[in-house]
Amino acid sequence: MPTKIILAGEGGQGVQTVAKIIAVTAQRSGKNSSYLPAFGVEQRGGVSLAYLQISSKPITYPRFAKADMVVAFCDRAIPAIKDFLSKDTLFIYDNSVIKNKSLEKIKNLINNYLAMPALALAKEKLSSKVANVVLLGGIIAHLKEIDYQEFEKTLLEEFADKIIKKPEIKDLNLGALKAGIEIAEKFNKEETPFSGIEATEIKTNFSKEKISWQRFPEYCKGCGLCIVRCPTKALQFSRDSGFLGNPMPIVTIEKCIGCGNCMQICPDGAIKVEKST
Amino acid sequence: MPETALPKSWNKESKPHKFCPGCGQALALKILGQAIDELDIQKKMIYATDIGCSLLSWSMFNVDTIQTHHGRTLPLSVGFKKAKPEAIVVSFTGDGGGYAIGAQHLLNTAMRNDPITVILINNANYAMTGGQLAPTTLLNQKTTTAPKGRELAQGKPFKGPEMLAQITSEDAHIARGISTNYQQLLEMYKKAISNQIEGRGFSFVEVIAMCPVNWHTDAQQSLDFAEIEMAKIYPIGELKCPQK
Known part of the structure; x- marks a missing residue:
């Protein structure tokens, strides 16, 4: 001291x-x-x-x-x-x-x-x-x-x-x-090296024929607006977290109809939905 | 690197932006970015911001940006437009800047029919300073400075577009949108900016936006408050549209 x-x-x-x-x-x-x-x-x-x-x-x-x-x-x-x-x-x-x-x-x-x-x-x-x-x-x-x-x-x-x-x-x-x-x-320095955890890969791309759904963890703040706006309840919070540490939404791609509501309501541009015709 | 969902006119280096999770203002700015992309005016545009949460958008777009004292964004924008008439000037302000400290500028700009576009965010409180009572706060809505809810003695909720519709000339474009309605707000922005480009005069869009942090609401409650409670007091639609 x-x-x-x-x-x-x-x-x-x-x-x-x-x-x-x-x-x-x-x-x-x-x-x-x-x-x-x-x-x-x-x-x-x-x-x-x-x-x-x-x-x-x-x-x-x-x-x-x-x-x-x-x-x-x-x-x-x-x-x-x-x-x-x-x-x-x-x-x-x-x-x-x-x-x-x-x-x-x-x-x-x-x-x-x-x-x-x-x-x-x-x-x-x-x-x-x-x-x-x-x-x-x-x-x-x-x-x-x-x-x-x-x-x-x-x-x-x-x-x-x-x-x-x-x-x-x-x-x-x-x-x-x-x-x-x-x-x-x-604590003993010999036993514990100066290290942390390895970054885990977060799955960002989901697709089925004609519809592709992408999320961007580097932009997502976890506000949950997309989950509320989904007409088929295909979205829910997942264990993965965005850059703030908040839970990120994940899609159940089978339920997704590609309407794009989640993309439109996202204030951060963290979701992208594409539907090919 | 996958292609992002951000508007092309957004400055990617300043993203993620500084707005709170679930902010309606950020949503309004995303749609403005889309409108800039669709009208292809990124290089001709001047973006003017005010003090308040709106200031957090100073690095939002890849467009030239100006900024000044609280509430004085409109005179600054008008000055810029007078000096450089070919520039497309879009002023972005909050309800504190536009309806309280800068109300006289908004009134006079509208009366003179100055050819600028004003976008005003209505989130029913002073959001940056912690949710105090604003001119747009609804009756009975609780804020930090009105803990029992706004009373009639503190004034009625301020209806900006209705007031401006009374005093502006027929060439002005006056509308109120909501940030959760993507297509409608995009159209309103495009019409408002086109009104300036075509040289008709003043254009004004008020945008109802959620403020989950100061309203203390979750996602569903924020949407309900904005889309049901606020839309009841502040009817959404075009009040004046010379382009019909």
Whole structure:
């Protein structure tokens, strides 16, 4: 310490919640902390950044150029955090989300890293919504000057309203936090190489005689207008996701009559239907 | 690389565009792109945008684009047209820019019958700033600044095309379309732009658009609100069409 941390992820992944919990806990434990959320308020679905500083000395300015710790929650965060990396930076990332292709671009900047399969672990054992808390566990394992109990206290306070409605949230979050710390403490660079997941190919072309139906994951935002507009209910949400991470529609080509309603209603131009006569 | 479904006049480098999922404004712009393609005016056209969500479209098209202060897009467009009469000027504005802060410009442009095309998005709120009460908000519709719903004391929903139809000359083209009706809106755009090309005068198309994020609606509810609730208050159709 002093520690400069940058967190980056998709809006809605819980980046800002994690940053807030760390900042509040540090303040409580007698440290100085500063937390600056940075996301384009006018642009939804963008990368959400959090500048976080913890120090025993007063903090004069909330932003910084190079970080001591960089936490990447999602694939699209990589270009946003690239400039904050230096040779001493500890890079924490979710290796069950981030693709090899993205990691390749920053490989030569990284000396020190911690790979955590946060989403995969959360999905399997807890709930996919607490993946951010698993990463929080990884971060606080490296903030040794602050007592673990304090983090637990702030975490429960942050979700107090939700816990009243759904008591199981308490155990989910505490479980995720402990799992995160455990991964971080057992982490060994020799065992876990600096890698992520391979990009999966998404099927985009569907056709039957005379009708061809195409979708474009690079444009689809998952609004669902096409599904509502389909007269034969041939469309439904699939497991594949578009560039925002939202589910994409898929066609049951046998039911498709090639009317083109889905293509006309799509605000993003993510569907193309062609009917030859 | 497969061929895309985007209009040819769209700037492919700025896609995916910055509008929210399910935005009706993006849909209106897709149809405008189609109209530009079909009229083949991409090289002759000037696209003017306003502040607000409409500003997110500044890099939407591969056409020359101008932009100015909130609500002042129309005088800027008129100035451009006066200086360069052969240009086809299409102004794109929201209900905040056109009916609130820039209402006087819309009125005066229409009264003078200036030969520009205005496309105005009506989504019944101020969308970019978080869904505040707009002149076009429906009665009883809840917004962030009218949590109990719009009351009559806050004014009736503002009917722009009806007002402009009263004050414009017979050469003006005035219409209201809805972004979910592709063919109808495409025809309206083409007629409105042709009205300018043929030198008749002012043309105006109001487009009803969904705003799922600020309405807090899903896909089906957004379509229902736009196509049923809004269309009830804002009847869709051509109010003035000199080309008949």
